[in-house]
Amino acid sequence: MSANASTNDRILDAAERLFAEEGFHATSLRQITQAADANLAAVNYHFGSKQALLLAVFRRRLDALNQARLERLDHVLDAADPPVLEDILKAFVFPAMALTHGRHHEGQRFMRILMRAFADQDEQLHRALSAEYAHVMRRFADAIATALPGTEPVHLRRQLDFLVGALTHTMAESELEDAESIASDLVRFTAAGLRGTVQPIARSGARRAMEIAR
Amino acid sequence: MSANASTNDRILDAAERLFAEEGFHATSLRQITQAADANLAAVNYHFGSKQALLLAVFRRRLDALNQARLERLDHVLDAADPPVLEDILKAFVFPAMALTHGRHHEGQRFMRILMRAFADQDEQLHRALSAEYAHVMRRFADAIATALPGTEPVHLRRQLDFLVGALTHTMAESELEDAESIASDLVRFTAAGLRGTVQPIARSGARRAMEIAR
């Protein structure tokens, strides 16, 4: 299958596999190009640098992940109004878990790179990805605000960061046997954390109107 | 001050500073030894490898951090019986935050390396540190179980992992201006998460005895 693929794709596939198996820095471009049946210089030609190659590997997976999240979120928002908090959180957590435990072993590998490189490295990659998927975070924050009216936006963004941290850490850490059970725990934990720390905004006209409307 | 220190310490100081400023892989042993006024081969002589040097840098800080955590935990457990959940969580979170925002700028730098290398790299460093400080995690898990009787141990360990993930992610991410406010949010969030997801153990003799004893 990868034999017929373009050089670009063969390099991406080989890089993802090797990064996950050996680690980013432990993998040399010579290993990658050899596995991809390409010339050493092909990496710099197609991607610019080793760092940029890593970014491309990420993007391919994260695009799919975040699209799956948003689609699931849409379904949740269509199903109930106001939406159920737990369902929103599941829409965020479960596609990530599915990625690591799909039938393709690649996904499982991938999340280890994700977790590792999410923190590691050059600041650039991290900031690039954060900015690229900021709109996903905002859509989830908005949805949660709908499910939990009266939430202070600043605190909500922070708490979403708590969730992201817990999720990535757990996924990279756990032995991945009982991933579904862990995901459920995380959703329950986060829902309780959010419900328990709702910061009602200072009483304003809008807030009072909302109370009346209920 | 570092002029009178031993070669070993001068290397550690220089390495910590440079790792934090430039990143681990971006820092060469030649830079470190030059800054430490030592010979290139001194690193391998004193520490064995660049990786082992990083581990030594970590250990020096984490020993202090976890000792501070445990001391504060002791005070909490002495102050009230059963202890207050929030106080236990503060004992875990605040020393970490203080480390990043101490008057010494080193601390702030350090936490960025921590977060980065905690995920990155060789599995070895990560596992080594996890094992080394596992007893700290257990003491906190035990304390929380005391504050929230009826908690299922398995879920508690998981939730502590949620806290660790959220903490490291947030510390590495946040702009560190309002660290204290973030730390408070995290404690409140985690406390709510824990209280909201207490999994009472299946009613057994032990459980019933506990209820009677109260």
Place this chain on the structure above:
DNA sequence: GTCTATACAGTGATAGAC
């Protein structure tokens, strides 16, 4: 455009002299 061969400066590590 796509790919290749080759060169280059810099890396971590090590063996052996002092």
Place this chain on the structure above:
DNA sequence: GTCTATCACTGTATAGAC
């Protein structure tokens, strides 16, 4: 203990072939 010299290897850049 410390230092010098040296090694194999790295990511990157470029000139030129198809």
